[in-house]
Amino acid sequence: MKIIACYSNKGGVGKTATAVNLAHAFAEAGSRTLMCDLDPQGASSFYFRVKASKKLKDASFFKDVERFTGAIRASDFDNLDILPANLSFRDFDIFLSRMKNSRSRLKKALKAGGSDYDVVILDCPPNISTLSENVFRAADCIVVPVIPTSLSEHTFEQLMDFFKANKLERKKILGFFSMVQRSKKLHRETEDRMRKQHRKRFLDTSIPFTSEVEKMGIHRAPVATYAGNHSAATAYRDLYAEVMAHLK
Amino acid sequence: MKQTDHYCLPLKTASDLPDLKFGKLTPIATGDETSRAFQLLDTFDDTLSGAGKLLWDTGETLELLTPRDGLLRQPATRSGPFVTDLADGPVKAALGEVSPLRALLPVGEGDIQETRLSLVDGEQKTRVRINLRLLTTQQGESVAIVTLQGLRGYDKALAQVRKQILASGGAPLGEGSIYATLFPGRAGYVAKPAILIGQDEAAYHAANSIIGTYLPIARANEKGIIDDTDTEFLHDYRIALRKIRSVLSLFSGVYGEKATLRLKTRFSELMSPTGRLRDLDVYLAEKDKFFALLPATLHPGLAQLFDMFADQRKEAQTALSNHLKSKAYRQEVGDLVDLFAKGKKIKRGPDADRPALDYSRALIWKRYRKVCRIAAGIDAQTEDEEVHRLRIQCKKLRYLMEFFGPVFPRAEFQSILKPLKRLQDNLGLFNDYSVQQDNLRALLDDLGRTSEKKNLEIAQSVGALVAVLHRKQLEERAKVMKSFGNFNSKTTRDTFRTLFHDTEGKK
Ligand SMILES: Nc1ncnc2c1ncn2[C@@H]1O[C@H](COP(=O)(O)OP(=O)(O)O)[C@@H](O)[C@H]1O
Ligand SMILES: [Mg+2]
Numbered sequence: 243m244k245i246i247a248c249y250s251n252k253g254g255v256g257k258t259a260t261a262v263n264l265a266h267a268f269a270e271a272g273s274r275t276l277m278c279d280l281d282p283q284g285a286s287s288f289y290f291r292v293k294a295s296k297k298l299k300d301a302s303f304f305k306d307v308e309r310f311t312g313a314i315r316a317s318d319f320d321n322l323d324i325l326p327a328n329l330s331f332r333d334f335d336i337f338l339s340r341m342k343n344s345r346s347r348l349k350k351a352l353k354a355g356g357s358d359y360d361v362v363i364l365d366c367p368p369n370i371s372t373l374s375e376n377v378f379r380a381a382d383c384i385v386v387p388v389i390p391t392s393l394s395e396h397t398f399e400q401l402m403d404f405f406k407a408n409k410l411e412r413k414k415i416l417g418f419f420s421m422v423q424r425s426k427k428l429h430r431e432t433e434d435r436m437r438k439q440h441r442k443r444f445l446d447t448s449i450p451f452t453s454e455v456e457k458m459g460i461h462r463a464p465v466a467t468y469a470g471n472h473s474a475a476t477a478y479r480d481l482y483a484e485v486m487a488h489l490k
Numbered sequence: 491m492k493q494t495d496h497y498c499l500p501l502k503t504a505s506d507l508p509d510l511k512f513g514k515l516t517p518i519a520t521g522d523e524t525s526r527a528f529q530l531l532d533t534f535d536d537t538l539s540g541a542g543k544l545l546w547d548t549g550e551t552l553e554l555l556t557p558r559d560g561l562l563r564q565p566a567t568r569s570g571p572f573v574t575d576l577a578d579g580p581v582k583a584a585l586g587e588v589s590p591l592r593a594l595l596p597v598g599e600g601d602i603q604e605t606r607l608s609l610v611d612g613e614q615k616t617r618v619r620i621n622l623r624l625l626t627t628q629q630g631e632s633v634a635i636v637t638l639q640g641l642r643g644y645d646k647a648l649a650q651v652r653k654q655i656l657a658s659g660g661a662p663l664g665e666g667s668i669y670a671t672l673f674p675g676r677a678g679y680v681a682k683p684a685i686l687i688g689q690d691e692a693a694y695h696a697a698n699s700i701i702g703t704y705l706p707i708a709r710a711n712e713k714g715i716i717d718d719t720d721t722e723f724l725h726d727y728r729i730a731l732r733k734i735r736s737v738l739s740l741f742s743g744v745y746g747e748k749a750t751l752r753l754k755t756r757f758s759e760l761m762s763p764t765g766r767l768r769d770l771d772v773y774l775a776e777k778d779k780f781f782a783l784l785p786a787t788l789h790p791g792l793a794q795l796f797d798m799f800a801d802q803r804k805e806a807q808t809a810l811s812n813h814l815k816s817k818a819y820r821q822e823v824g825d826l827v828d829l830f831a832k833g834k835k836i837k838r839g840p841d842a843d844r845p846a847l848d849y850s851r852a853l854i855w856k857r858y859r860k861v862c863r864i865a866a867g868i869d870a871q872t873e874d875e876e877v878h879r880l881r882i883q884c885k886k887l888r889y890l891m892e893f894f895g896p897v898f899p900r901a902e903f904q905s906i907l908k909p910l911k912r913l914q915d916n917l918g919l920f921n922d923y924s925v926q927q928d929n930l931r932a933l934l935d936d937l938g939r940t941s942e943k944k945n946l947e948i949a950q951s952v953g954a955l956v957a958v959l960h961r962k963q964l965e966e967r968a969k970v971m972k973s974f975g976n977f978n979s980k981t982t983r984d985t986f987r988t989l990f991h992d993t994e995g996k997k
Contacts, residue, residue, distance in 0.1 A: 291615035316641035318608070318616045323642055462614070 244489050245352055245362045247381035252397045253368040256387040256420035258285045259455055260481070261365035264385070266464035267482035269322035273360040276314065278352070279327040280334075280373070286365040287326035290317045291462050299330040301337040304347045310355035319464075323359070334373045348376035370404060378410050383488050385481075387420035387449070390432035398436070402443075412443070416488060418481060419448040447480040495652065496555060496637050497660035498668065499622075504634030507622055508607060512651050515609035515617055524604045528553075528625065530597040530669075533588060534714060534723070535679050541587050542664020544635075545594070546602070554581045557664060560637060561621075571595070571720070591775065593720040598673045600627035609651060617647035631672050635663065679710055681726050682892075689897055693849040694842035697744045700737050700893055702830040704730040708760075709823065716811045721771040724810075728768060731761050736889045740853060746837030753836075756826065763813050767806040769929065773799050783958045784951060791951030794944060850894035855990040857887040865974045874924065877970055881917035888914060898989055906985050913977040916969050923963035930956050 248261040258281070265277040279286045284294050298313040314323050338344045356362045366377055378384065386401065388394045398417065405412045417440065423429050437444050449455070454465055454474045461468045466475045499507075508517050528546040532538045538545050544555040547566050554562045564579030571593035576582040588594070603624040608616040619639040626632045636655060640648035669676055685703050687696045708730035714723030735757050738750055745753065773780075777796055784792060813819055829835055841849060864880045888910055895903055930952050937945045937952070 291613040293613070293615075313643070315643035 243353065243356055243359055243362060244382045245349075245356075245364065245380050246485060246489075247364040247366055247377045247384045248387070249364070249366040249374065249377055249381075249384050250368055250386050250388070250397065251370050251374070251401055252394060255368075255389050255394065256449065256455075257368070258289070258365050259458065260385060260387055260420070260449070260478075261286050261363050262289045262458065263464050263466065263475075263478040264482055264485065265322060265363045266319060266466060267479055268361050268363070268486075269317075269319055270466070271482065271486070272321065274358065275322050276325060276356050276359040276362045277317075277322065278325040278356075278362055278364050280331060280364055280377075281367040282327055282329050282332040283367075284327035287324060289458055289462055289464075290324050292317065292324045292326045295326045295328045298325075299328045300333070301341070303328075303331070303334075304337065304341065304351045307351075307354045310351060311358075314355075319467075325355075331367075335371050338372045338376065344372060345375050346379055348373070349380035352380055370400075375408070378405070378408075378414070381414060383416050383485065384414050385485060386415055386417045388417050388436070389421050390419050390429040390436070392428075392432065395432055395436060398440075402440070415443050416445055416485060417443050418445040421451040422448045423451045445481065445484045447477055447484055449477045449481065450474060496557065496560075496635055496663035497655050498663060498665075498671075499634040499636050499655070500659040501632055501634055503658045503660070504622060504624065504636065507620070507636070508605070510654075512609055512618075512654055513647075515611060515647060515651070517607040517609055517620065518614075520606045520608045520619075526602055526604075527599065528602045529599045530672075531594040532597050532669075533592040534595060534719070535592070535681055536667075536669065537588050537592065538585075539664075539667055539669055542662075543584075544663070544668060545581070545585075548602075552576070552581045554584055555635070555637075555663070556584055557662075559584060560639065589722065591720055591722050595719065597669055598627055598676070600625055600672070609647070611647075617641060617644040618651045620651075625668075625672060627672050629673075631674065633668050633671050635668075636660065677710075679707075681707065681729070683707070684896055685893070687846050687894065687897055689845065689847035691846045692842060693741065693744045693844045693846055694838055696846040696849075696893075697737055697741045698830055698836075701734050704733050705823075705827050705830055708734075709827070712814050716814050718807055718811070721775065724764060724768055724771065728761065728764055731757060731764075733889060733893075735761070736886060737893070740857075740886055740890055741841075741849075743839045743841035744849075745842070746839045749837040750839070756822070760819075760823065760826075763810055767803065767810050770799055770803040770806055773926075774803060780955060784954055788951040788954050791947040791949075792955070795948050795951060798948070846894070847897050850890065850897060851990045854887065854890050854894065855986070857883060857890055858986050858990065861887055862978065865978070868971060868974070870968075870971075874967070877917070877920060877967065878924075880970070880974075881914070881921055884910065884914050884917060902985055902989060906982050906989075909977040909979070909982055913973045916966060916973040920963060920966035920970065923959045923966060927956050927959045927963065930959070 246264070248257045248264065250257055261277060261279075265275050269275040277286060277290070287294060292315045295313040298309050302309040310325070313328075314325050316322075317324050338347055341347055343350075352362055364377060364381065366374065386398070388398050401415070402412065404410070405415065417436075419433050422433065433448070450473055452472070452474050454469045454472045457468070458465060465472065465478060469475055508519060510517065526548045528548055531545045531547060542557045546553055550566055551563045552566045552568075556562060559580075562580040562584055564581045565577060567577060569575040572590060573582060573585045573588045573594065574590055576585075603626070605622040605624075607620040607622065609618040609620060610616050618641065621637040621639065623635045623637070624632060625635065638648060638651055638655065667678070669678070683703055685700055687699065708727050711723040711727040711730070714720065715727060735754065738745075738754050738757065742750065774796070780796075781789060781792060861880065861883045864876060864883060868876055868880065888907075891903070891907055891910070895907075934949055934952055934956070937949045
């Protein structure tokens with residue numbers, strides 16, 4: 243079982259959009275896939291029309307395998323199941339701080355509860371916290387959407403510094419450019435600069451800025467299901483292929 | 491992770507299904523309605539439908555509806571009618587109950603119309619999937635099969651939909667035959683029917699109904715033998731005749747002496763042309779086993795032997811098939827059927843009017859005593875001849891018990907029938923090894939008469955085979971006393987006595 247985290251220490255960059263479309267692409271390709279919505283706001287659960295979990299609250303996510311597996315719901319797509327969020331996920335840091343081995347609890351919980359799956363995809367909330375440290379340790383790769391702007395560049399540097407300072411494996415980080423508008427000079431320049439600066443950290447695929455992705459909120463479904471031929475759908479498929487290649 | 495179940499639905503309910511409400515769930519159609527041709531397949535004795543499964547060929551795919559795993563598919567290409575002829579795949583893997591000796595035959599044809607529905611909640615999230623298949627034959631008969639597929643985490647929804655389907659007349663697949671609905675008038679084949687014999691029924695009448703039941707069973711197999719569909723047709727044909735013959739010899743006194751003798755001759759004449767083909771069928775079926783018994787150096791000779799058997803089988807099959815098609819055979823077997831269908835013309839014997847219960851108790855008890863007497867005389871030194879006698883008497887006892895089974899309390903009866911079957915397995919193997927040796931020795935004699943080099947190689951392999959079979963026979967022989975002991979435990983002895991001998995055992 244492989245764990246892929248969709249993570250950024252910044253909000254609104256396309257983590258959830260990536261988690262949803264990547265999970266769908268893995269399932270389409272035949273991997274038994276579980277998408278775990280770690281964000282208490284439950285955006286990715288919403289896109290799959292799965293209601294928030296009632297029973298998986300407080301520390302049970304980390305302590306109670308039966309509750310964990312009991313909370314899993316099938317999506318409407320073959321091979322793709324969802325672990326919906328619960329509002330109490332916002333207190334993960336508090337629960338974790340009370341537990342032993344507080345930085346490896348997530349990995350343990352996912353290995354136990356997700357043993358039926360080939361791939362577990364995490365949709366993460368945006369911060370650097372005990373939870374995100376757990377994410378960094380648990381994940382086989384960390385997919386980081388970066389909007390090619392100076393602010394995003396700054397947050398990406400912060401992430402790299404954090405990995406360095408904490409002796410985490412920087413190899414796991416797979417950055418990619420998200421919501422890209424090639425028509426904007428700033429976007430082009432930032433992208434080129436960052437690719438040079440972090441040569442090995444960026445995937446070739448970029449996801450364009452397009453209303454087809456925004457429409458996920460109306461369709462409540464992955465892009466490929468309603469706009470399969472659109473450039474955004476193609477981009478997500480390419481992203482899947484690149485991530486898949488990194489897993490091997 | 492997938493959970494499926496199938497129900498036969500009344501046609502009206504099936505057509506209403508897309509407009510029904512299931513609690514808070516509403517059906518929405520997903521994908522287009524599809525339609526394709528099907529040919530239903532099953533063995534002659536309906537193994538699959540008996541197991542609650544439905545197998546069809548659409549021309550491109552083989553599809554198997556199973557109670558446990560839902561619908562399985564694999565490409566339809568196959569090299570012959572047997573399960574072993576299918577390519578490896580999920581359908582083949584789920585056909586475990588089909589005997590490797592039985593061909594899959596067309597049951598009938600028609601069209602499958604398939605509709606997929608999702609039962610969605612208020613958020614338009616699917617909670618249960620429904621697959622509705624309407625099978626319609628060329629004659630216009632229809633069956634609706636609904637498959638419910640639960641989704642992980644939505645067990646409650648599945649349970650509720652299931653409840654509603656059952657409440658609206660859905661019957662779990664496997665309860666009642668779909669074939670009967672789709673193909674009314676289709677004669678199902680049952681090799682071992684339960685023959686109803688009343689306790690007070692006259693023995694004469696019981697004998698007539700047993701023979702009158704097994705004759706048509708034998709006849710039902712004629713076509714399969716003639717067409718050479720599979721080897722089980724001949725096997726069943728012979729068993730039916732053997733049962734009839736055992737009635738004639740075991741129920742002595744039910745028919746007049748002369749009549750009995752005459753019938754015995756007539757039935758043994760039906761039987762005798764079948765022996766040759768059956769022997770060859772058995773050899774050919776055991777081919778792999780024979781190869782495994784000999785070292786590789788002797789395999790070339792064995793391969794030639796089996797080529798020879800295959801050629802001989804072709805001849806024997808043609809001969810038997812011609813015989814079964816002959817006017818003389820048809821006339822004779824037809825006369826016999828008529829004779830027992832009317833069941834009055836045969837001369838009655840002194841025991842004709844004895845009540846079946848009384849009569850069968852006496853017969854079974856007598857046979858059981860005989861089995862015990864022979865067994866008591868068997869030790870390690872006894873001649874094989876005695877073991878053969880024991881086997882034959884056990885077989886007669888088994889037939890008697892099976893004929894009259896319905897007359898006795900089921901549980902007790904089964905409790906002695908099971909250990910008897912185990913004893914017979916041992917004796918049966920002993921006999922098979924012995925008969926095969928005899929046949930192979932006879933073959934060796936034949937081969938010895940010519941001096942072709944090819945035959946020499948065969949003879950070498952056959953010689954080695956005889957030696958191995960002899961060793962196997964000795965192994966089985968060594969088990970006989972112990973198996974008999976296992977069969978004839980105190981409980982068995984007591985049960986035999988109460989059921990068939992004690993006066994208070996009568997009911
Ligand atoms: N490639 C894109 N093009 C246009 N809009 C996008 C794109 N990716 C995401 N969005 C929109 O941006 C908003 C934030 O995206 P989201 O995936 O929820 O980010 P995060 O999970 O990082 O907060 C959403 O409204 C989403 O529809
Ligand atoms: Mg998000």
